[in-house]
Amino acid sequence: MAFGRLAVASAILILGSCSGQALKPAQAVYPLPAETGAMIRVATQDAFSEAVASAKPGDQIVLADGTWQDFDALFQAEGTQEHPVQLTAETPGKVILSGQSSLRLAGNHLLVSGLVFKDGYTPRSEVISFRRDSEALANNTRVTNVVIDGYSNPDRTQRDLWVGLYGRNNTFDFNHLSGKLNAGPTLAVRLDTAASQENRHRIRHNYFGPRPVFGSNGGETLRIGTSHYSLTDSLTIVENNFFDRCSGEVEIISNKSGGNIFRGNTFYASRGTLTLRHGNGTLVENNLFDGAGAPYTGGVRVINARQTIRNNYFKDLTGNRFSGALVIMNGVPDSPINRYHQVVGAVIENNTFDGVAAIELGEGSDAERTATPVNSVFSRNLVVGADGGSPINLYDDMGGVAFSGNLSSAAPPAVIAGGFDLRQNLTPSGGAFLAMIDGAGASGTYGVAKDQTGVSWYPKASEASPFEGGRDIQLQPGTDVLFTALKTAEPGDHYTLAPGSYRESKIIQVDTPVTIASRGGDVAVLSFERSHLFVLTGNGSLALGGLVVSGDAAPDGSGNSFISTSSIRGSGNHILSLSHIRVQDFDVNRGFSVVSAAKGSFFDRIDVENSDFENISGAVFKLDEETDDYGIYNAEFLSIRDSHFKMIGGPIAAVYRGGRDESTFGPHVDVTGSSFETVANGDQPLMELYGIQKGSFTGNTVVGAKPIALTFTTGLPVFTSSGNTIDGATQDAFADIADERNR
Structure with missing residues (x-):
């Protein structure tokens, strides 16, 4: 019985198309090796270890269907390019690694397929690791048709990777990764030794399912490199992947190395941006960034030298500032390796910005980040704002960026207007896509359809x-x-x-x-x-x-x-x-x-x-336990509407987010159309909000309470107050604000 062929057959796919202009032509099929060696079916962990120890090029080790509990598997073998050693499932999707299981790969020319990790978490620092240890790495190895679903450490603060790529010339394709909740990137390419640098890995055709808001730094879906090795080239290609609601933090992808290519990917309703955080010479092309109107959805954030962003489609993106459709950052003069290097030689051309809220130029400009972009071009882009106005915002001098041949639906800031022609009849396309106009905008193909990524036998996350x-x-x-x-x-x-x-x-x-x-x-x-x-x-x-x-x-x-x-x-x-x-x-x-x-x-x-709340002795909503000042907090959104509070012993809400990290969007606190009578006996503030990023207090009635205690600690917080009645008098502002950001 051809177990191996059953296990990997679903990886042989021909890509179809997205809707509208986002068509993908048929792509090359990625063939699987012929069966040439022994086929060894194993049903116990000991039998697996014995089979691996004696494996020869072309052999297939087939895991029997069923649940493999606490399986700390080491797959170390030597295959050849024509005859890899294979580890496959007897039936794709019916080999479940659960409990505290993991898989380490070491050697050359290995192929893994058909496995599912769920109902547990890794006992190690990685679920799938392309190395045995720092001495034995995997090279020329492929992992395909594998699922990791909700395999998160129950302690959210414990960091791990679901996939750690080491070595060189490895491929991770047609896999399904969804639902990571704890700290650490979902997938990371590691460059911590010379043997893993200039690695030329390929990460393609994967389904990256929802990565819920983490509420702190460390919630990236994909990271390539670290700041320590950011001046080293990785040469990794990330192509034709679908990022579905990947919203862990402000960086969906954190690029921290050089020479990488991001091509043909779709980012759907994902908060944050593809961030070129460190490293030089990166190419971003033919991607679709479809925010679907979800909050904080963004596109690309540009930092460092020789970055090229071309022929991408940015659609229905609502984010601004660090989460804009396009963000060109200011740098730090003579920047340390872990801060912000100046944008030098950026090429931003033939992109379409369709119904986007913000394009941010000179973002982050402050007393530290004073190095404006230089020797850069912004040309032949098509820009249509979400609300009829121009989405382009300037925060510093853009004299180092040459603007030319761009089309816009509304006048941009006057100092760069010479690089734009107005087409005032242009409006956001809605469900369609805008065609290139007079050579401006994206053309051809961009993005990939969700159903052309991941595995065919495992359901993708519901909306x-x-x-x-x-x-x-x-x-x-x-x-x-x-x-x-x-x-x-x-x-x-x-x-x-x-x-x-x-x-x-x-x-x-x-x-x-x-x-x-x-x-x-x-x-x-x-x-x-x-x-x-x-x-x-x-x-x-x-x-x-x-x-x-x-x-x-x-x-x-x-x-x-x-x-x-x-x-x-x-x-x-x-x-x-x-x-x-x-x-x-x-x-x-x-x-x-x-x-x-x-x-x-x-x-x-x-x-x-x-709702009504009466005779409550403590804080009504107590969300202030994360006091370690690491940027962690307890709630992303607290929304109170048309409700009534009377005889409350503590503040209505106690919300705490400490630290200076800029990787999150929250917390948010919004209070509308509600009444408050006798809160904290007038001894404590109505609410204690420390470190929130956005908030509002609108159309409320307050009797017998002190103002909101509001402390700004990091980022660019916004708090609005209007239309309130305080002790019988109209009073918009009802907050005592302390700003500790520059303390």
């Missing part, structure tokens, strides 16, 4: 709400009803509560997204006898609607909260929605909160609307 697709379950009043029901919860389940009283004597662990709501206009009352009612862990998220929650049965102890978090089963990016609920009598002790986040946990968002 549906996590609260959809489950069962509808009716519950009746009683004791421990929710605890019992949620023990068997499945993703997207919706629990409808009949009117009456629900008393819970146990803490409920929520590790999957569920909805709990009252039936229509009926009233369901929840009370609980432990320090928390719900603890979100793992992939837990919670949507609550139409409920009354009482804290009068909770114990008299410190640290109580209605909803808390824990990393006991890992910490995903939790979502919490509170709609039309009433929370009352949380006053059995002095520090009773409604929502609290444990250290090492993260809320993607907390949405509160049309």
